[in-house]
Amino acid sequence: MTRPVLIENARIVDPASDTDHRGGVLVENGIVSDIAAGGPVGVPDGAEVIDAGGQMLAPGLIDMRVFVGEPGKEYRETLASAGAAAVAGGVTSFVMMPDTTPTVDDGALVDFLIRRAEAQSAARILPAAAITRGLEGKEITEFGLLKEAGAVCLTDGGHSIQSSALLRSAMSYAANFGMTIVHQAADAGLVGEGVMNEGLFATVLGLKGFPREAETIPLARDLQLAALTGVRYHAAQISTAGSVDLVKAAKSGNRNVTAGVSINNLCLNENDIGRYRTFFKLNPPLRSEDDRQAVIDGLRTGVIDTIHSDHDPQDSEVKRQPFAEASYGAIGLETLLAAALRLVHSGDVNLMTILRAMTQRPAQILGLPTGRIARGAPADLILADVDYPWQVTETAIRSKSRNTSFEGARMQGKVMRTIVGGETVFQHSD
Amino acid sequence: MPQQYSDAAQSGDFPPFRQRHLISIADLKQHEIVDLLDRAEKMIAVSRQERKSLPTLSGKTQINLFFEPSTRTQSSFEIAGKRLGALVVNMSVKTSSVSKGETLVDTATTLNAMRPDVLVVRHSAAGAVELLSQKVGCSVVNAGDGAHEHPTQALLDALTIRNHKGTLAGLTVAICGDILNSRVARSNLLLLGALHVRTRVIAPRTLLPAGIENLATEVFTDMEEGLKGADVVMMLRLQHERANGRMIPSVREYYRFYGLDEAKLAHAKPDAIVMHPGPMNRGVEIDPAIADGDRSVITDQVEMGVAVRMAVLDALLPARNDA
Numbered sequence: 001m002t003r004p005v006l007i008e009n010a011r012i013v014d015p016a017s018d019t020d021h022r023g024g025v026l027v028e029n030g031i032v033s034d035i036a037a038g039g040p041v042g043v044p045d046g047a048e049v050i051d052a053g054g055q056m057l058a059p060g061l062i063d064m065r066v067f068v069g070e071p072g073k074e075y076r077e078t079l080a081s082a083g084a085a086a087v088a089g090g091v092t093s094f095v096m097m098p099d100t101t102p103t104v105d106d107g108a109l110v111d112f113l114i115r116r117a118e119a120q121s122a123a124r125i126l127p128a129a130a131i132t133r134g135l136e137g138k139e140i141t142e143f144g145l146l147k148e149a150g151a152v153c154l155t156d157g158g159h160s161i162q163s164s165a166l167l168r169s170a171m172s173y174a175a176n177f178g179m180t181i182v183h184q185a186a187d188a189g190l191v192g193e194g195v196m197n198e199g200l201f202a203t204v205l206g207l208k209g210f211p212r213e214a215e216t217i218p219l220a221r222d223l224q225l226a227a228l229t230g231v232r233y234h235a236a237q238i239s240t241a242g243s244v245d246l247v248k249a250a251k252s253g254n255r256n257v258t259a260g261v262s263i264n265n266l267c268l269n270e271n272d273i274g275r276y277r278t279f280f281k282l283n284p285p286l287r288s289e290d291d292r293q294a295v296i297d298g299l300r301t302g303v304i305d306t307i308h309s310d311h312d313p314q315d316s317e318v319k320r321q322p323f324a325e326a327s328y329g330a331i332g333l334e335t336l337l338a339a340a341l342r343l344v345h346s347g348d349v350n351l352m353t354i355l356r357a358m359t360q361r362p363a364q365i366l367g368l369p370t371g372r373i374a375r376g377a378p379a380d381l382i383l384a385d386v387d388y389p390w391q392v393t394e395t396a397i398r399s400k401s402r403n404t405s406f407e408g409a410r411m412q413g414k415v416m417r418t419i420v421g422g423e424t425v426f427q428h429s430d
Numbered sequence: 431m432p433q434q435y436s437d438a439a440q441s442g443d444f445p446p447f448r449q450r451h452l453i454s455i456a457d458l459k460q461h462e463i464v465d466l467l468d469r470a471e472k473m474i475a476v477s478r479q480e481r482k483s484l485p486t487l488s489g490k491t492q493i494n495l496f497f498e499p500s501t502r503t504q505s506s507f508e509i510a511g512k513r514l515g516a517l518v519v520n521m522s523v524k525t526s527s528v529s530k531g532e533t534l535v536d537t538a539t540t541l542n543a544m545r546p547d548v549l550v551v552r553h554s555a556a557g558a559v560e561l562l563s564q565k566v567g568c569s570v571v572n573a574g575d576g577a578h579e580h581p582t583q584a585l586l587d588a589l590t591i592r593n594h595k596g597t598l599a600g601l602t603v604a605i606c607g608d609i610l611n612s613r614v615a616r617s618n619l620l621l622l623g624a625l626h627v628r629t630r631v632i633a634p635r636t637l638l639p640a641g642i643e644n645l646a647t648e649v650f651t652d653m654e655e656g657l658k659g660a661d662v663v664m665m666l667r668l669q670h671e672r673a674n675g676r677m678i679p680s681v682r683e684y685y686r687f688y689g690l691d692e693a694k695l696a697h698a699k700p701d702a703i704v705m706h707p708g709p710m711n712r713g714v715e716i717d718p719a720i721a722d723g724d725r726s727v728i729t730d731q732v733e734m735g736v737a738v739r740m741a742v743l744d745a746l747l748p749a750r751n752d753a
Contacts, residue, residue, distance in 0.1 A: 200641025204456075206556035206578030206613060209640060276557030320535055322555030324576070 002422060004028045004044045010052035010383065012037075014059060015356035016363075016372030025057060027379040030422035035375060052383055055416060058355055059371050060092025060380035061337060062362040064182070064260055065236065065308040067157070067329065068125075069400070070116075071109075072101025077313040077400050079113070082333065083121025085399040087426040089334040090415035091309070092380035093124040093370055095182075095362075097157035098135065105130035105141045107149035114150050122418075122425040124380070126152040126366070131170050131181065135159045140170045143177050152366050155182035155236060158283060158312075158328070162188050164221055171229035180365060182260075184236040185222050185243075186284070190214035195324050197270045197285045205276065207323060212240040212291070215284060219243050223250040226257055234365055235259040237310065239284035241294030248303045258365050259303065261295050262310040263332055263339045264405055268292070272405070278319045278326035279403050282310070296348050299357060305365065307357040309336040313401030330405040334398060339406060341386055341413035351386070383417040390414055444469055447745035451563050451570040454579045455620040463585070463624055469741035470589050470734070477513065477736055486744050488515035490547040495537065496573070497523050497553040502708060502732070503573050507550045510739035516547070534558055538565040547747055551575075556613075569746045571739075577611050583707055584617035586738040588625070590731050591662055594703050598627050604656055604698070605646070606632040607666035607688060607715050608673065610639045614707045615666060619645045632656035634688065636677040653688055657697040664705045665690050668715050681714050691717040695725070703727045 008024035012035070019037075026034040028044070043049065063086070069076035077085075086094055096113065098104035104113065110127050117125035129151035133139045143154060154174055161167045161183065174181050191210045196202050198209030219235060223246060226233035235247055237260050247259045264282050269289045273280045280286060298304040312329025319326050332339070340358065343349045363371025370380045392406045418426035444465060449457065458466075476484055492511040494504050504520060511518040523537060534553065541549065548569040551559045556576030563570040574580040592598055603622055609615045609631050622629050623645065631638065631646040632653050643649050650656030657663060670681050678684045685691075690704065704716075704726045712718040720726060 198640045200644050203639040203641045203645070204616070206576050206616060208577075211640075275560055320561070322534065322553065322558040322561055322576075324555050324557075 002029065004047040005050060005419075005422060006043055006047045007050045007052055007057055007381070007383070009054060010057035011054060012057045012373060013351065013355060014373040015352055016059070016360040016374065018352070020352065025373060025381070027381075027419070027422045030379055032373060032375055032377050032379050035373060050417070056384045056386055057373070058382050058384065059359040059373055060382050060418065060420065061090050061358040062366070062368065062371050063091045063094035063308050063311070063333065063336060063358070064306050064362050064366070065097065065262070065310050066094040066333065067097045067099055067312040069313055070100065075400065076315055078120070079117045079125060080120040081398065081400045082311070083117070083123040083125065085311070085331070085333040085397075086123035087418040087420065088398050088415065089309075090337045090382040090384060090418055091123055091333055092382070092418060092420045093126060093368065094333070095126045095128050095152055095366070097155065098128055098130040099157035099159070103130050103134050104128070105133050105135075107142065107145040110146055110149035110151050123420060124370075128153050128155045128157070128182065130154070131156045131183070132161065132166070137161045137163060137166065140166070140173060143173055143179055147177050147179055153180040153182050153234070158184070160184050160186035160188065160218065164225065167222065168225050168229060171225055171231040171233070175229050175231040178232075180232040180234055182234040182236045183222055184284070185215050185218035187214045187218045190217070195281065196273060197287045199270070199288060201270050201273070205273070205323070210285075212242055212287070215240055216242040216246060219246050223247070223254075223257060226250070227254050230256065232256045233258070237262045237265070237284060237308070238298075238304065239265045239287050239295065240291050244294050244298035244303055247298070251303065258305040258361070259298075260306040260308055261299065261304045263307055263336055264310060264330060265292065265295055266299065266307065267339050267342055268405060276323040278321065278323055279330050279405050279407065281323060281326055281328055282330060282405070283328040296343065300349050300353060305357060305361045307340055307354070309333050311399075313399055314403045315401055319403050330403050331397070331399045331401055332404070335392060335404065335406045335409075335411070337384065337415055338390075338411035338413050342411070344386070345412050379419055379422040381419040382415050384413060384415045386413045388412070388414040388416075444745070446748065449746065452581050452742055452746060453560050453563060453570065453572045455581045455584055455617045455624070458624070460624050463588070463621060466585055466738070466741050466745060467589050467592060469745055470585065470737045473737040473740040473744070474734070476740070477733070482513050483515060484513065485515045487511065487747060490516045490747055491545070492516040492518045492548045492550065492743065493541055493546045494518065494520045494550045494573075495523065495541065495552075496521070497534070497551070497558070498574070500552055500574070503552065506732070506735045507571075507573060507739050510736050510743055513736070514740055514743055516743070534562060535565055538562045542566040542568070548743060571742060571746065574613055577613050577616070579617045580613040581617050582735070582738050582742055583614050584621040585742070586731055586734040587618055587664065587705060587707070588621055589734045589738055590705065590727055591703070593730070593734070594727055595661060598622070598625050601661040602628040602630065602659055603662040603664060604630040604632055604660040605664045605666065606653060606656070606690065608637045608668045609633045609642060609666070610637045610677070611669060612666050616645070618664065630656050630660065632688070634678060637673070653694050654697045657694060660698040660702055662705060663690065663695065663698050663702055665716050667707065667709065668711060670711065670714055685714060689713075689715055689717065690720055692720065695720060705731060707731070
């Protein structure tokens with residue numbers, strides 16, 4: 001029996017109940033046991049009382065797309081370091097991509113990861129299992145056994161399945177087990193040797209670009225196959241105006257379709273690459289400002305359901321390279337909330353919508369009990385000062401890799417305390 | 431010969447050059463481009479003397495670091511450095527595609543410890559020379575990085591044009607061929623654009639990069655149309671081994687529609703000059719008779735290349751000492 005915790009004098013923002021009011025929350029045994037609007041909550045004997053001082057109390061964030069180096073590339077990120085980075089950014093649960101060595105395509109490895117994460121990580125780690133063995137796009141994995149082992153969804157992570165026939169088969173079989181397919185659409189032929197968005201900027205840099213159609217063509221295929229098979233389908237990360245239109249149209253006829261967007265595609269555009277800054281070499285690539293505005297609009301109008309960090313730790317050896325030869329990816333767990341709040345402070349998206357995309361919606365898609373502040377729900381909570389000014393500095397990064405696309409960026413809004421299952425796992429200190 | 435920008439060349443005095451590296455034409459202001467051309471003008475005279483030397487780089491070390499083989503560009507930089515009295519060391523670095531980048535940063539660190547004054551670098555990846563310049567303490571000259579830039583080529587092309595036409599003002603320059611993969615085209619478009627010269631690019635759509643209409647004054651897919659009224663016809667090398675079957679169906683079809691022959695050249699101005707950065711694919715992008723004919727200034731380009739590289743080295747190195 002742990003000590004009860006009372007958080008009082010907070011601004012409670014809970015998208016699931018659409019509430020934004022002053023109040024307090026009582027946590028007992030890792031569960032939210034009482035919520036009071038305005039007035040005080042009865043304080044049990046021996047309870048720890050936290051005065052939020054008017055800070056925002058929100059559900060802990062659920063990040064649907066995180067790459068971890070363990071197993072296989074522990075020098076980039078371990079379950080422990082990813083967990084530490086997550087809770088520092090207010091992320092209390094994240095879906096771990098199966099792109100490890102070996103690939104998470106076997107029930108035993110899912111089981112191992114769940115046990116090890118429980119022992120090592122401050123955040124809840126939810127392993128996703130590969131759709132195809134070895135992420136090779138050739139043979140489907142044992143969906144049923146993977147589900148039994150605890151895989152939260154199916155995805156080929158950074159890989160995109162090229163064969164329409166195989167993807168159809170995977171979708172049908174996933175529907176059979178009630179599992180969600182999370183898939184990033186990328187046409188390997190159209191991507192070719194491309195390393196960034198096609199356009200004037202790529203031309204000036206002398207880099208090979210690839211067109212938006214490399215995303216929209218396979219996305220259209222995915223959406224049609226999802227309708228054909230009846231699977232729960234989540235477009236892992238969309239980045240173009242055309243993709244927003246496709247998802248919008250698909251959603252009008254198919255309630256089993258959802259879509260996510262990387263925080264990078266919401267906050268940055270291709271011009272941020274500047275002179276070959278490889279921390280901005282991302283997949284999907286940073287697009288034009290028009291595309292960025294379109295995905296913001298998609299988020300605002302509910303076409304896009306979720307925001308994730310696309311946290312992808314890469315070491316300097318693979319990033320300190322000529323742009324075309326450098327690895328893709330940037331870390332993002334620690335900056336997820338602050339970066340998302342940029343859109344709130346700029347007036348582009350309201351706070352409730354932003355939070356919903358990182359709490360309630362991913363919980364619904366993944367069938368999780370978290371992502372909300374409700375009696376009986378797990379006490380995964382964050383306290384945040386949404387106006388707190390700070391600067392991202394390399395030395396303060398908790399992730400084992402330093403490849404942040406927000407290096408030196410000035411942020412407004414910071415997580416002050418993170419609680420997982422009733423336990424404070426992170427506290428901000430100046 | 432009327433020369434619009436050459437006053438300073440005759441006086442022999444040039445203001446300090448304020449750049450540390452020459453990575454991209456995009457980094458140069460208009461007056462800096464003109465300054466380099468004027469300095470190069472003076473170097474032509476030096477190269478034509480009996481004693482082809484100036485002592486300005488005496489005691490300095492120049493390393494030519496070529497990750498991609500190029501006999502002519504490397505020789506040109508070597509002769510340029512030696513005519514100015516520098517100690518010139520050539521390094522050709524053979525690399526597998528996997529280890530390229532690693533070799534790049536490692537090699538940069540190693541060479542930097544040898545305290546060179548200038549590194550002349552060619553690499554197959556766009557941005558590689560920029561990356562290397564961030565890791566060393568000396569000046570860096572880009573001798574070609576992927577499909578990004580080849581700034582000394584654009585300078586030598588401009589110098590060649592200026593010497594043949596007397597001025598760059600009011601001219602129309604048509605750049606023809608594989609624009610998509612060409613660093614020469616990019617550097618030329620930037621340089622000519624900065625000097626307000628009218629530029630045209632001519633290529634099949636498969637060899638035109640996205641957004642090129644923002645870099646060239648006009649874009650043509652029909653060569654005869656594009657050559658109409660051109661003062662300068664600049665041909666590009668087609669990497670036909672790579673393009674064949676993907677970007678163009680065959681060399682013979684390419685030559686039929688985009689190779690420079692007499693019939694097509696007849697659409698340019700009667701006094702139009704023909705240029706090529708080399709090495710040429712005779713019979714692929716250019717009729718051998720034109721390449722070796724009296725309108726060709728291709729060998730002049732080679733001579734201007736040495737002069738321009740002397741000027742660039744001369745301009746950059748004192749700037750380092752001043753700084």
